[in-house]
Amino acid sequence: MKCKKIITTAFFTCMLMLSVSFSGNSQALSPRIVNYDIKVKLDPVEKIVDGTMTLEWKNPSQDTIRELHFHMYLNAFKNNRSTFWKESGGQLRGKGVDTKDPKTWGWVDILSLKTPEGNDLTSSIQFVQPDDDNADDQTVASVKLEDPVLPGESLTLNIEFRSKLPKIFARSGFSDNYFLVAQWFPKIGVYEPAGMRYAEKGQWNCHQYHAHSEFYANFSVYHIEITVPENFIVGATGKRISEKTVENGLKQITYLAEDVVDFAWTTSPRFIVVEDKWKDVDIKVYLQPEHEQLALRHTESVKAALEYFDAHLGPYPYSTVSVVDPPFRGLGSAGMEYPTFFTAGSLWGIPDELRLTEMVTIHEFGHTYFMGILATNEFEEAWMDEGMNTYFESRIMDHTYGKGTSFVGFKKFHYDDKENQRLSYTRLLYPKIAESTRTSWEFEHGGYSSMSYNKPATMFMTLERLVGEETNEEIWKTFFEKWKFKHPCGKDFINVVNEVVTKNYGTGFGENMNWFFDQTLSGSEVCDYKLLRIKNNKLTPPKGIDDTGGNKLIYKKTEYENIIYKSSVVIHRLGEVVMPQEVLIHFEDGEEVIETWDGKSRTKEFSYEKPEKITWAQIDPENKIMLDINLQNNSRAIKPERTVFKKHLIKFLFLMQNIFQNFAIFI
Amino acid sequence: MTIIQDYLSGLRLASRSLKMTTLIYVINLLFALALAIPFYGVITNAAHGSLQVNKLLEGFNYTAFQEFTDSAKVSIGLLFKEGIWLAILYLLLSIFMAGGILKTLDNGAVFKGKEFFANGSKFFFRFLRLTLYFIIIHALVILIIWLPLSIIITTLAKNAESEKALFYAAIAGAVLHLLIIIYLLIVAHYTRFMIITEDTTKVLKKIWTSVKFVSRKFFSTYPLYLLLLANLVLLILVFKFLSGVVGMTTGFTIFIMFLLQQIFIWSRIWLKIWIYGSQLEYYITSPHAPSC
Ligand SMILES: [Zn+2]
Numbered sequence: 001m002k003c004k005k006i007i008t009t010a011f012f013t014c015m016l017m018l019s020v021s022f023s024g025n026s027q028a029l030s031p032r033i034v035n036y037d038i039k040v041k042l043d044p045v046e047k048i049v050d051g052t053m054t055l056e057w058k059n060p061s062q063d064t065i066r067e068l069h070f071h072m073y074l075n076a077f078k079n080n081r082s083t084f085w086k087e088s089g090g091q092l093r094g095k096g097v098d099t100k101d102p103k104t105w106g107w108v109d110i111l112s113l114k115t116p117e118g119n120d121l122t123s124s125i126q127f128v129q130p131d132d133d134n135a136d137d138q139t140v141a142s143v144k145l146e147d148p149v150l151p152g153e154s155l156t157l158n159i160e161f162r163s164k165l166p167k168i169f170a171r172s173g174f175s176d177n178y179f180l181v182a183q184w185f186p187k188i189g190v191y192e193p194a195g196m197r198y199a200e201k202g203q204w205n206c207h208q209y210h211a212h213s214e215f216y217a218n219f220s221v222y223h224i225e226i227t228v229p230e231n232f233i234v235g236a237t238g239k240r241i242s243e244k245t246v247e248n249g250l251k252q253i254t255y256l257a258e259d260v261v262d263f264a265w266t267t268s269p270r271f272i273v274v275e276d277k278w279k280d281v282d283i284k285v286y287l288q289p290e291h292e293q294l295a296l297r298h299t300e301s302v303k304a305a306l307e308y309f310d311a312h313l314g315p316y317p318y319s320t321v322s323v324v325d326p327p328f329r330g331l332g333s334a335g336m337e338y339p340t341f342f343t344a345g346s347l348w349g350i351p352d353e354l355r356l357t358e359m360v361t362i363h364e365f366g367h368t369y370f371m372g373i374l375a376t377n378e379f380e381e382a383w384m385d386e387g388m389n390t391y392f393e394s395r396i397m398d399h400t401y402g403k404g405t406s407f408v409g410f411k412k413f414h415y416d417d418k419e420n421q422r423l424s425y426t427r428l429l430y431p432k433i434a435e436s437t438r439t440s441w442e443f444e445h446g447g448y449s450s451m452s453y454n455k456p457a458t459m460f461m462t463l464e465r466l467v468g469e470e471t472n473e474e475i476w477k478t479f480f481e482k483w484k485f486k487h488p489c490g491k492d493f494i495n496v497v498n499e500v501v502t503k504n505y506g507t508g509f510g511e512n513m514n515w516f517f518d519q520t521l522s523g524s525e526v527c528d529y530k531l532l533r534i535k536n537n538k539l540t541p542p543k544g545i546d547d548t549g550g551n552k553l554i555y556k557k558t559e560y561e562n563i564i565y566k567s568s569v570v571i572h573r574l575g576e577v578v579m580p581q582e583v584l585i586h587f588e589d590g591e592e593v594i595e596t597w598d599g600k601s602r603t604k605e606f607s608y609e610k611p612e613k614i615t616w617a618q619i620d621p622e623n624k625i626m627l628d629i630n631l632q633n634n635s636r637a638i639k640p641e642r643t644v645f646k647k648h649l650i651k652f653l654f655l656m657q658n659i660f661q662n663f664a665i666f667i
Numbered sequence: 668m669t670i671i672q673d674y675l676s677g678l679r680l681a682s683r684s685l686k687m688t689t690l691i692y693v694i695n696l697l698f699a700l701a702l703a704i705p706f707y708g709v710i711t712n713a714a715h716g717s718l719q720v721n722k723l724l725e726g727f728n729y730t731a732f733q734e735f736t737d738s739a740k741v742s743i744g745l746l747f748k749e750g751i752w753l754a755i756l757y758l759l760l761s762i763f764m765a766g767g768i769l770k771t772l773d774n775g776a777v778f779k780g781k782e783f784f785a786n787g788s789k790f791f792f793r794f795l796r797l798t799l800y801f802i803i804i805h806a807l808v809i810l811i812i813w814l815p816l817s818i819i820i821t822t823l824a825k826n827a828e829s830e831k832a833l834f835y836a837a838i839a840g841a842v843l844h845l846l847i848i849i850y851l852l853i854v855a856h857y858t859r860f861m862i863i864t865e866d867t868t869k870v871l872k873k874i875w876t877s878v879k880f881v882s883r884k885f886f887s888t889y890p891l892y893l894l895l896l897a898n899l900v901l902l903i904l905v906f907k908f909l910s911g912v913v914g915m916t917t918g919f920t921i922f923i924m925f926l927l928q929q930i931f932i933w934s935r936i937w938l939k940i941w942i943y944g945s946q947l948e949y950y951i952t953s954p955h956a957p958s959c
Binding site: 270288289328329347404414422618634635637640642643651652656659660664665 | 714715718737825829917932
């Protein structure tokens, strides 16, 4: 089944790559299922985008297609009946919304949809709700075709659409004259042929717009002509190929983006554009003028990310990276990712030690690899997009800005990105809240971000430390090379892990690594091992009657010349998750013993008879099992060092003395 | 007299008040110890002998810190509640001691234990009322500054192009607030001097007299207080420098830091007496002191 699926997918991918001749100029890196040719004009006063689009779609399957599905995602902002609104309560990203202002709302209408022959299909458009039974949700439209599309054949449609951008409170829209135009046009869904990902038969995979997810689309070629007022500065996915002034104080800018899964753009008269270069990649940052002094923080982190991904995952296949810095009243659109183009986020005067801008820049850039090039399904497997990306974000952050200080780097208060990811998961009040494998709308009672970002990132860190850096590197590079531009699913990643680990270790980790993912990805239980106690009991000489010599004699006292201790370390497995463990045992003469244990039994004891006592012991001394929800209980000393407590005692005393004296200031 | 002379007179009075400083210091230390001793028990127990907490000796470690505070937070929460009551008690005790301190300074800094406590109790209720009035006045000041300012900030948040304006508005509010607090503290101090020297119970009336006095002599009273506060800033800077040099990684350096910290607290109390001394000297030598 597994093999069949891979072969089928590979077959269709190759077939498409060879046969497709959609209008992209360069050699196709991807199947290029769709070609979008869009002419669009922005009305900055009415916040309306009018577009005409020619769409060419290629049937990638062996099926005859009689119906198309389109993302109509701006309708998520149409009213409070949409699934997005219900899931987010209109409060997503921490901002309330003025519902009485008509400008607040956003929508997209297909004004006409015709075939080149002139068949008008507009009246066949119907909204469908594949994910929930919310009949009011209008974020997916179905179009019945009069003439079906046969296997391997293409279909061309001419579409006129009008999009009203919402006032930014989440992801896209406008704030004054700043526009982040994303999910703005009718975008065709993904038709998954049988064998692709989890599809058992050919099917549309076109999800509604959700509070937590919005990405899964075909690799396409976008040829977009944008008309805006002359004083507006424009940035977008892909390469700018022309710019010209037209009448009425307007200008037209044309972009070409190939082998990408989406196209977004931004415009504002206030942007200042900072340019930089990494190898052949042009980096452009569209900054707010008051953030000019933060330009380097953006460009340097983009370069750090490009360098790291290039070395540790795979080469960057595009020639541009565009970073948008939203104004503070448009911060609802910060931290959003689109291929080769993303929004970061910064604030005037933010200290260098607080690396939020760097983190968000690196994170959003990383999505170009996971949501963009690998093009996983964010709706169904957010852990593959957000989780893998967060794992790489933490690696890049720690590599670039230092272990222990990469995220917050103040002298007396600092931590790194990996610590932040791990603690964001382990310190949850209820870390068993959900499995990471749920679809993004199945986290009804919370836990989406911890289970899609923090826990998977911590899981990947654990995997890395278990299998070693070299094998881990091989896993990621193999996965990327094998699956880039092919929409892998979770099983595909696990198969690569199994392949590489068994190649390098045989059955050293068992038949495969499924035990690892079953527990940490599909399971919601926690890992927690505790070093319960250390005992050092003097072995007492035998007492009573000794008849070993034939006569019944009283044992003599002088049996032991030296004191011998019967020492032991007892470990409890508090969580349900089982991980292989190493235990370091330290004796008073400095000798250290490392024991290994499969971690399975509920309790475990290691015993010794030696003239020296055990002074301390530690489970997982190399800190491999980052998923362990409590590292403090992993170690224990017989006589704990008191200096650290004394230090904090006098610090506390001093703090209290000052607080009391501060009270006295008012008298 | 120039404010420099008053500044130096205060120093002379403070230098004769070492015993009084030490008494207040000991009380402060006892109060803090009442929390610190159980705190020590809490942290040693919460660590359960873990080696991870040792990472907090050399410097800061976020993971060790978070996991440790998680294991100690219930007990620390209880300590915190106890701490609030102790703080209130300390405030009352400070109000009590103010009478003793000021009367001692008024008598040329001749410290007599019995008189110190007698004056403390004599002026306690007057000073308590004074403190309550100032808490109310301060609450009004907060309302007057921050109500319009929060309207400005909200309007800016809705309309300004950049967050820079918001930042400046907040900074301006904070600076204004600080300047007014300083003004109120000066007024409160001179009110106490009036109550002490005139032995009056008309607290409210004296506040008003003090407002007039401080405002009329604003360019002496305000700079004098700022000059005296500069001592405190200097003390903090010296302490910060020394603690940076010493560090706290071994038993010995921890002990040295303990000594430095205690010297700091003692000096802080002593500076407070210096402030009172200088201001009192200014008040007494001021020509229209006992008028109104
Ligand atoms: Zn993300």
